[in-house]
Amino acid sequence: MMDHRATIKDVAAAAGVGVATVSRVLSGNGSASSRTREKVLEAAARLDYRPSALGRNLKLRRTGALGLLVPDITNLFYSRLADGVLSCARSMNEHVIVGTTGNDPEREAELIGGFVDQSVDRVIAVPSGDAEAWIPVLRADIHLVFADRLPLGLSPTPTGRDATALHKVPAVLADDRSGIHAAVGYLAGLGHRRIGFLGGNGRQQAFREALTHSGVPADDELIVTARGARDTSYAAAASLFQRRPDISALLAGNNILGEAAVLAARELDLRVPKDVSIVMFDDVPWAELCSPTLTVISQPARDMGYRAAELVLRDPRATRTRPTVLPTELVVRGSCAPPTDGAGRGRYGTDPRDRGLRG
Amino acid sequence: MMDHRATIKDVAAAAGVGVATVSRVLSGNGSASSRTREKVLEAAARLDYRPSALGRNLKLRRTGALGLLVPDITNLFYSRLADGVLSCARSMNEHVIVGTTGNDPEREAELIGGFVDQSVDRVIAVPSGDAEAWIPVLRADIHLVFADRLPLGLSPTPTGRDATALHKVPAVLADDRSGIHAAVGYLAGLGHRRIGFLGGNGRQQAFREALTHSGVPADDELIVTARGARDTSYAAAASLFQRRPDISALLAGNNILGEAAVLAARELDLRVPKDVSIVMFDDVPWAELCSPTLTVISQPARDMGYRAAELVLRDPRATRTRPTVLPTELVVRGSCAPPTDGAGRGRYGTDPRDRGLRG
DNA sequence: ATGAAAGCGCTAACAC
DNA sequence: GTGTTAGCGCTTTCAT
Numbered sequence: 172m173m174d175h176r177a178t179i180k181d182v183a184a185a186a187g188v189g190v191a192t193v194s195r196v197l198s199g200n201g202s203a204s205s206r207t208r209e210k211v212l213e214a215a216a217r218l219d220y221r222p223s224a225l226g227r228n229l230k231l232r233r234t235g236a237l238g239l240l241v242p243d244i245t246n247l248f249y250s251r252l253a254d255g256v257l258s259c260a261r262s263m264n265e266h267v268i269v270g271t272t273g274n275d276p277e278r279e280a281e282l283i284g285g286f287v288d289q290s291v292d293r294v295i296a297v298p299s300g301d302a303e304a305w306i307p308v309l310r311a312d313i314h315l316v317f318a319d320r321l322p323l324g325l326s327p328t329p330t331g332r333d334a335t336a337l338h339k340v341p342a343v344l345a346d347d348r349s350g351i352h353a354a355v356g357y358l359a360g361l362g363h364r365r366i367g368f369l370g371g372n373g374r375q376q377a378f379r380e381a382l383t384h385s386g387v388p389a390d391d392e393l394i395v396t397a398r399g400a401r402d403t404s405y406a407a408a409a410s411l412f413q414r415r416p417d418i419s420a421l422l423a424g425n426n427i428l429g430e431a432a433v434l435a436a437r438e439l440d441l442r443v444p445k446d447v448s449i450v451m452f453d454d455v456p457w458a459e460l461c462s463p464t465l466t467v468i469s470q471p472a473r474d475m476g477y478r479a480a481e482l483v484l485r486d487p488r489a490t491r492t493r494p495t496v497l498p499t500e501l502v503v504r505g506s507c508a509p510p511t512d513g514a515g516r517g518r519y520g521t522d523p524r525d526r527g528l529r530g
Numbered sequence: 531m532m533d534h535r536a537t538i539k540d541v542a543a544a545a546g547v548g549v550a551t552v553s554r555v556l557s558g559n560g561s562a563s564s565r566t567r568e569k570v571l572e573a574a575a576r577l578d579y580r581p582s583a584l585g586r587n588l589k590l591r592r593t594g595a596l597g598l599l600v601p602d603i604t605n606l607f608y609s610r611l612a613d614g615v616l617s618c619a620r621s622m623n624e625h626v627i628v629g630t631t632g633n634d635p636e637r638e639a640e641l642i643g644g645f646v647d648q649s650v651d652r653v654i655a656v657p658s659g660d661a662e663a664w665i666p667v668l669r670a671d672i673h674l675v676f677a678d679r680l681p682l683g684l685s686p687t688p689t690g691r692d693a694t695a696l697h698k699v700p701a702v703l704a705d706d707r708s709g710i711h712a713a714v715g716y717l718a719g720l721g722h723r724r725i726g727f728l729g730g731n732g733r734q735q736a737f738r739e740a741l742t743h744s745g746v747p748a749d750d751e752l753i754v755t756a757r758g759a760r761d762t763s764y765a766a767a768a769s770l771f772q773r774r775p776d777i778s779a780l781l782a783g784n785n786i787l788g789e790a791a792v793l794a795a796r797e798l799d800l801r802v803p804k805d806v807s808i809v810m811f812d813d814v815p816w817a818e819l820c821s822p823t824l825t826v827i828s829q830p831a832r833d834m835g836y837r838a839a840e841l842v843l844r845d846p847r848a849t850r851t852r853p854t855v856l857p858t859e860l861v862v863r864g865s866c867a868p869p870t871d872g873a874g875r876g877r878y879g880t881d882p883r884d885r886g887l888r889g
Numbered sequence: 890a891t892g893a894a895a896g897c898g899c900t901a902a903c904a905c
Numbered sequence: 906g907t908g909t910t911a912g913c914g915c916t917t918t919c920a921t
Contacts, residue, residue: 221647234584245613250603250609253603257603268628269627270620288583457816461820
């Protein structure tokens with residue numbers, strides 16, 4: 172019995188051939204007579220030989236690893252995205268190193284550094300910091316794809332000299348603009364005029380646009396910046412409701428914020444949708460379980476991850492400037508109703524069973 | 531400007547010293563005069579030198595990577611566990627390779643093989659297959675820790691010659707037995723006699739014990755084996771409810787099965803808790819959002835991951851046979867009430883606001 | 890078709 | 906305290 176793992180040398184000796192031949196046979200490159208092939212395969216099997224990725228990686232100066240950076244793996248949206256990445260990576264026999272940034276640019280920078288040191292070949296990231304952080308990745312010749320959003324200060328459509336190497340980084344995004352327009356249009360159609368927003372900067376801007384487009388006045392006080400950390404989301408939602416009791420509808424920028432909004436509303440004895448209508452991003456299982464069922468903007472989270480992985484794994488050097496944009500969908504359930512000004516009683520669409528309608 | 535990444539050789543040349551000195555200075559091992567140290571540091575900084583993990587790994591025959599295997603990363607329980615692992619790993623500057631097994635032993639075996647090939651140093655796993663699958667890991671001298679459950683056919687307390695090397699593998703488990711006893715006791719106390727169970731084998735056995743302990747007759751037809759894949763869970767729950775309309779309470783073995791149970795009950799027009807009481811494993815955010823709020827057995831998922839990571843990272847070779855068992859807690863909310871036999875109307879504990887009580 | 894040999898970038902003896 | 910050197914296990918010319 173051997174003390175340790177067999178190396179290519181052991182196999183070569185056992186098969187009575189040179190190491191190069193073993194390498195050729197096992198990797199499928201080069202040629203070998205079927206007789207030699209036989210011998211090598213037999214020896215390898217007998218010694219239970221498993222090529223060490225270590226030697227291979229050093230020689231090839233690559234690891235075949237895929238780095239994945241998400242803000243928070245316990246957020247179902249990101250775990251679905253990760254699941255998509257893992258699924259695609261598995262089909263290509265790549266392994267995935269996962270890091271969570273907590274939306275912290277410093278932590279992100281550290282993790283990026285780690286990827287570079289490890290000679291990770293490809294990276295898929297939901298970026299938290301600004302664009303400069305990614306320059307080391309590009310310099311290290313690592314294939315990079317952004318998912319869900321772009322780094323701060325990186326416009327989706329480069330204008331003139333603004334087009335740096337970073338603008339060439341492929342991206343897979345959700346069409347949140349359309350989703351937001353649909354949601355705001357829907358709420359405006361129900362008669363809402365004081366619609367609040369809770370969420371990140373990118374979607375905030377789309378929200379303002381949508382308000383304008385629907386002829387609803389924008390009210391800065393109703394627009395709160397929040398990224399959806401679990402510990403701050405509730406406070407953000409509650410303080411918004413308290414500061415502006417006249418708010419009649421709220422769009423939550425992700426499922427954590429939506430959860431916080433529902434909880435805060437309940438805690439403050441605001442009835443949904445009688446006192447306040449709620450729409451949130453991400454269709455999560457509990458949206459159908461809570462009461463009333465929640466109207467949401469669904470995003471193809473898993474697909475986004477899968478597509479990002481396809482891009483980063485298959486495309487040799489995708490130089491596309493246009494991001495891949497996946498559709499979103501407004502799923503109308505029971506959490507929205509016309510506003511009931513003052514003490515008026517509404518009697519529309521409050522049935523929790525009212526679900527499955529898609530708009 | 532350099533064409534490519536600087537190597538230790540470049541730094542040595544630039545600093546006018548030997549490569550060993552550079553290695554010593556940068557890794558902190560060995561000694562160097564402050565003057566040389568200075569020179570080396572300066573040169574390294576100037577060349578923006580980042581030691582390649584590739585060379586280092588090959589030399590040391592290790593990667594410093596931690597492999598993590600979970601059944602499903604989109605299951606909040608496992609993503610919380612993963613989060614705990616990631617958090618601990620980050621504090622030790624280790625990177626984590628994540629794989630999902632989908633509860634499939636074959637897939638698990640493949641992923642294990644990958645870890646061995648990659649010379650992963652440590653593995654934390656929620657095992658899906660049986661014990662033999664892990665022998666290659668042990669043979670490769672990889673530190674292994676099981677989390678959440680043990681491999682099939684591996685009793686927690688080895689008896690006699692049953693004690694193989696696998697029984698020495700440390701494990702971090704939840705005290706699900708206690709949780710189940712508390713839940714069954716609670717339900718029995720409410721007067722339930724036909725209590726169903728939906729879940730994996732391990733908990734199933736504890737459930738039977740708990741029934742006996744509470745003097746409730748076990749009914750095989752009410753005990754359904756299900757592992758909580760999203761696509762089969764609903765069918766399992768629905769068919770149980772349909773086959774045995776006389777069921778008065780159900781214990782769901784994880785949050786996916788709980789979700790399915792709530793949904794199936796609603797679909798079949800069973801009122802919770804009037805027609806059927808529900809308790810589920812895992813305290814998830816939506817348990818407080820759904821109506822009625824859900825009574826759950828909470829488990830310290832994140833802690834389990836963190837502790838497992840501590841074990842696998844800190845302990846040199848933890849030869850403890852006793853698994854680490856973390857406490858569970860029955861969190862009583864609004865989804866349980868005394869059974870209402872026949873067409874009787876119950877009027878207990880149906881208030882959705884009835885939450886926060888801990889037992 | 891196949892073997893010998895030269896590294897990939899790093900660490901750890903071992904000399905001095 | 907510091908340089909020289911020998912590999913770690915693999916792939917890949919380059920001869921043969």
